[in-house]
Amino acid sequence: MTRPFGTTLAAALFAAMPALAQEAAAPEAADTPEEGVAAAQDDLSTLMIHAPWPRPLPLSDGRAGLSDRVSFEVGDTPVYGTLALPPDGPAPTVLLLHGFTGDRDELDIAGTGEGVFRRTARLLAEAGYASLRIDFRGSGESTQGFDFADTTFESQIADAQAALDWLAADDRSAGPLYLIGWSQGGLVAATLAGRGADLEAVALWAAVADPQITFATLFGPKTLEQGVLSDAPTSVALPWGAEITLNQPFFEGVLDADPLAEIARYDGPLFVAQGSEDATVDPAQAEMWLKAHDGPQELWLREMDHTFDAYQGPERLDDMVSATVAFFDMLGAP
Numbered sequence: 001m002t003r004p005f006g007t008t009l010a011a012a013l014f015a016a017m018p019a020l021a022q023e024a025a026a027p028e029a030a031d032t033p034e035e036g037v038a039a040a041q042d043d044l045s046t047l048m049i050h051a052p053w054p055r056p057l058p059l060s061d062g063r064a065g066l067s068d069r070v071s072f073e074v075g076d077t078p079v080y081g082t083l084a085l086p087p088d089g090p091a092p093t094v095l096l097l098h099g100f101t102g103d104r105d106e107l108d109i110a111g112t113g114e115g116v117f118r119r120t121a122r123l124l125a126e127a128g129y130a131s132l133r134i135d136f137r138g139s140g141e142s143t144q145g146f147d148f149a150d151t152t153f154e155s156q157i158a159d160a161q162a163a164l165d166w167l168a169a170d171d172r173s174a175g176p177l178y179l180i181g182w183s184q185g186g187l188v189a190a191t192l193a194g195r196g197a198d199l200e201a202v203a204l205w206a207a208v209a210d211p212q213i214t215f216a217t218l219f220g221p222k223t224l225e226q227g228v229l230s231d232a233p234t235s236v237a238l239p240w241g242a243e244i245t246l247n248q249p250f251f252e253g254v255l256d257a258d259p260l261a262e263i264a265r266y267d268g269p270l271f272v273a274q275g276s277e278d279a280t281v282d283p284a285q286a287e288m289w290l291k292a293h294d295g296p297q298e299l300w301l302r303e304m305d306h307t308f309d310a311y312q313g314p315e316r317l318d319d320m321v322s323a324t325v326a327f328f329d330m331l332g333a334p
Contacts, residue, residue: 078142081135085130089172090130093130094179094180096131101242110312120180149244149250151250153250157195164197164198176200176201179201183208184208186207202268207259208285210282211253218239218280234248260289260292263292268295269295274301277303
């Protein structure tokens with residue numbers, strides 16, 4: 001733990017959280033989706049660049065190229081992933097970073113037989129980009145010698161940096177590297193960018209800009225406080241019915257992490273996608289990213305939830321991938 005955290009400070013912090021959450025609350029819903037998007041965009045006063053109208057992405061499996069299961073080690077622990085390649089061989093590569101309790105394919109999209117990141121990887125390949133999606137240690141397939149309870153922001157940052165290093169050394173990845181981070185994966189992506197990773201651009205999808213507010217909402221303030229103060233593992237009941245166990249370092253990381261300060265040190269291109277109906281990451285956090293970042297940036301705001309409406313189908317995700325690809329294309333790749 002990097003700073004003292006006594007009971008008095010804990011009480012003050014968690015007592016203040018409702019007020020902080022109210023301060024960060026999104027504007028009231030408009031009568032129509034179009035009015036809601038327009039109002040939210042008006043509130044985001046940061047100067048933004050705008051990519052060309054997103055080009056439609058082909059959906060034919062025949063153009064998706066090849067996928068290989070790969071692995072590398074962080075310390076003595078293997079990290080597993082899937083490298084997806086376009087049909088024309090080596091290409092600029094996107095590293096996909098999954099969210100809290102997720103895995104490298106991410107949650108299933110209704111009616112598709114694909115997870116959010118598996119489909120994203122296919123669409124990227126069809127647009128000419130390679131991609132690597134990984135299971136952070138403790139998640140998915142990467143559980144050998146590392147329990148999920150031991151996960152922290154810093155462990156995931158180390159995994160992502162190791163993935164970038166692996167890509168830089170692999171001859172199937174050619175040219176610039178890009179990041180896409182979803183939710184907590186967005187926090188990891190922003191931190192990597194701020195710490196000097198060699199990146200062409202970063203895309204943050206519904207990314208956690210304020211971990212204290214986000215995880216107080218997700219866990220409940222009392223559970224978050226218990227996790228910080230207890231040396232024993234803490235059980236957490238999640239809103240979707242799952243129950244997990246996390247050790248104290250995770251909760252300490254929630255208090256210590258400052259992703260906005262990290263992204264402030266990155267002046268490269270930044271794409272921020274956010275849903276106005278997101279109940280996990282407050283839509284106001286999109287504005288936080290834009291205000292903290294000093295460089296070319298674009299906001300993509302739509303009426304959708306934290307899953308990009310994946311439980312209804314792939315349409316929102318496909319639109320968002322198209323917009324992300326258009327932003328990357330504007331930079332000169334592939």
